[in-house]
Amino acid sequence: MDKIKIHALRCGQVRTTKYLPFNPDNKALMTVAGFLVPQKDWAWSPVYCYYIEHLNGKVLIDTAWSRRMSPDGVEDKKAEIRELGFMLYTLNQGYTPKGEAIDEQLDALGVKTSELDYVVLTHLDCDHACGLHQVADAKRIIVSEDEMKYANTRTPKNIMRYKKRWWKDVPISQFAFNGHEGPFYESFDLFGDGSIQLIHIPGHCAGLVCVKITGKDGKFVLLTSDGAYSHKNWIDLVLPGIHADRKKQLESLEWIREMSMNSNCVESLLTHDPNVKPHIVELDV
Numbered sequence: 374m375d376k377i378k379i380h381a382l383r384c385g386q387v388r389t390t391k392y393l394p395f396n397p398d399n400k401a402l403m404t405v406a407g408f409l410v411p412q413k414d415w416a417w418s419p420v421y422c423y424y425i426e427h428l429n430g431k432v433l434i435d436t437a438w439s440r441r442m443s444p445d446g447v448e449d450k451k452a453e454i455r456e457l458g459f460m461l462y463t464l465n466q467g468y469t470p471k472g473e474a475i476d477e478q479l480d481a482l483g484v485k486t487s488e489l490d491y492v493v494l495t496h497l498d499c500d501h502a503c504g505l506h507q508v509a510d511a512k513r514i515i516v517s518e519d520e521m522k523y524a525n526t527r528t529p530k531n532i533m534r535y536k537k538r539w540w541k542d543v544p545i546s547q548f549a550f551n552g553h554e555g556p557f558y559e560s561f562d563l564f565g566d567g568s569i570q571l572i573h574i575p576g577h578c579a580g581l582v583c584v585k586i587t588g589k590d591g592k593f594v595l596l597t598s599d600g601a602y603s604h605k606n607w608i609d610l611v612l613p614g615i616h617a618d619r620k621k622q623l624e625s626l627e628w629i630r631e632m633s634m635n636s637n638c639v640e641s642l643l644t645h646d647p648n649v650k651p652h653i654v655e656l657d658v
Contacts, residue, residue, distance in 0.1 A: 380653050
């Protein structure tokens with residue numbers, strides 16, 4: 374293999390208020406969540422996972438929605454509430470058309486989930502982790518220690534936000550940051566050669582990571598996860614609405630902006646940007 378191939382896989386959609394991706398005025402959580410927000414102020418956004426073909430292994434970034442959310446490939450309110458719980462359902466809804474669940478996407482590429490060397494969870498929110506059971510036979514599934522600790526902290530917001538059943542019966546390993554990249558100088562070198570770095574960008578949640586994939590010529594692709602929801606966030610420094618730490622969220626977003634504008638950045642790809650389309654990015658190895 375003479376290329377690193379990064380596949381952008383559209384895995385359904387998520388529906389939120391307009392204040393969740395863009396909340397410059399720091400509106401209260403109840404408003405971000407949609408309480409008394411009119412329907413005209415709600416919108417659908419895509420949900421992307423990223424599959425990386427690498428000389429050192431096959432890597433999946435995030436798992437998106439469970440097929441249980443939309444068993445027939447269409448919106449299903451009852452199924453969504455069963456999966457998310459009623460309170461979380463009020464914050465975001467989602468569905469996955471037939472063929473777009475992550476295991477279905479990988480199957481279309483000729484990849485068995487058991488062949489995945491790593492599944493990296495950037496964080497444990499529903500639209501990133503509730504499809505985890507669909508790739509549970511991967512060789513290794515990892516999340517940062519900071520994120521697992523945060524998700525297990527029993528605050529009212531976290532009880533609504535995280536459902537342990539998404540990962541309870543899945544063998545997840547936790548990693549500690551061992552490098553010094555990123556806005557807080559905390560990163561994890563997945564293969565030990567600098568080609569895939571998991572970089573700590575806290576703020577949206579405590580243990581959020583983005584993924585920096587670098588080719589031999591220094592060109593790189595940045596997968597920002599929920600550090601930014603669309604290019605508007607990092608171009609104009611507009612903060613999203615859900616956060617654990619607003620100050621750190623801004624510092625992380627400023628770093629994303631700096632990296633995205635770097636001349637070596639081939640693409641800065643986001644999980645929920647409507648401008649992202651399914652495609653493949655290649656880097657030299």
